[in-house]
Amino acid sequence: MKIVYLSPSGQLGGAEKSLIDILASLSAARPDWKLSLVVGEDGPLLSKVKSLNIAATVLPFPQPLSRLGDAGAGSPGQNQSGAFSMLVKSAPAGLSVVKYVTRLRRELRKLDPDVLHTNGFKMHILGAWSRPREASLVWHIHDYVSARPVMTRLLRRYRSRCSAAIANSNSVADDLRAVCNGGMKVHPVYNAVDLDRFSPTGSKSNLDMLASLPQAPPGTLRVGLLATFGRWKGHAVFFKALSLLPPSVQFRGYVIGAALYKTAGSQYSLEELRKMSSQMGVSHKVGFTGFVDDTASAIRSLDIVVHTSTEPEPFGLVIVEAMACGRAVIVSRAGGAAEIIDEGTNALGHHPGDAEELADRIKQLAEDIDLRKSLARAGRTWTEQHFNRARLATDLIPIYCEAASLNN
Ligand code: GLC
Secondary structure: OEEEEEEOOOOOOHHHHHHHHHHHHHHHHOOOOEEEEEEOOOOHHHHHHHOOOOEEEEOOOOHHHHOOOOOOOOOOOOOOOHHHHHHHHOOOHHHHHHHHHHHHHHHHHHHOOOEEEEOOHHHHHHHHHHOOOOOEEEEEEOOOOOOOHHHHHHHHHHHHHEEEEEEOOHHHHHHHHHHOOOOOOEEEOOOOEOOOOOOOOOOOOOHHHHOOOOOOOOOOEEEEEEOOOEHHHOHHHHHHHHHOOOOOOOEEEEEEOOOOOOOOOOEOOHHHHHHHHHHOOOHHHEEEEEOOOOHHHHHHOOOEEEOOOOOOEOOOHHHHHHHHOOOEEEEEOOHHHHHOOOEOOOEEEEOOOOHHHHHHHHHHHHHOHHHHHHHHHHHHHHHHHHOEOHHHHHHHHHHHHHHHHHOO
């Protein structure tokens, strides 16, 4: 079996991390399969994939294409993909896309895949346009399609070129089925993580140093939000909740992450976030670490991990990472994120956007260390049962085999 993966982004957002885990899981389970990756831009994804002994090449997007929003950056409610059709229709930008498709087609003919696995909206469409006839196309959907009207129309139009779709949660799978009016085979496959790396024991990052802050006094409760700077990731909710904590809670908040994507407008800049934290009166209690590669060590440095997305989260990889590291996590309960926790047992929840409820939950955890410990224990067990990345190969191998056989 030869599988070629197409990723629009070379950064390390959720969809790309999920891809790395798939590649690791699959190459361990099926060393006889030939896997390779083609990426639309250079970035840290490339070296991570190469270190798994998997061939990875960059076929750089022309500028107009790379500036279009994709999975991680835009709000699910924003019509980022509207630009896609405008782009394709407008010359000369349209011409650069046509040229790109020709180059991609040539590259794919060389690689001669049985299955073409696409991992982001732009690649779902480019893959449908450039798929060699002998290859079966599998879309891996990481975000809600229905929130993007133009992408909805495009996926509907090209769904007959696609043999199967994978969705990262039941909620995303239902959304895609509705978009395709049932005319698409959709397999929900939850993401999974490396449980040796994301484990309660191991090194810890010095978050204060990363944020250029003096060391917080002993006993300080460390609360962190790990996310890209997408506008729907809820940084404002985080700052607001911190501002509502009573003086009895001695805390420091950490914003861990950066503006990863090239699309302007759909994500905050660091300056905007700093300004926001100062408008909410918490700037002296919040540190910004920037992009952190070793997220496991960053998570282990925290007492509480918050997930604050203001829109339904398709999956929420960081939730599973935090549970695997044995940390108490407070989740914005909507979408796929609500499916992957057992609220009250292995995580706490709050209504998306509700800063008061989030502040109540943080306060509850600050005052109840036993609750923190029991959530942490239950969270680790839960990830061992359901989110071990060896499971990815088990889930995906039959999907690939079936897709490939449809084309033979
Ligand atoms: C996208 C989704 C996120 C998910 C990730 C991996 O980034 O927005 O919820 O965790 O993909 O599937």
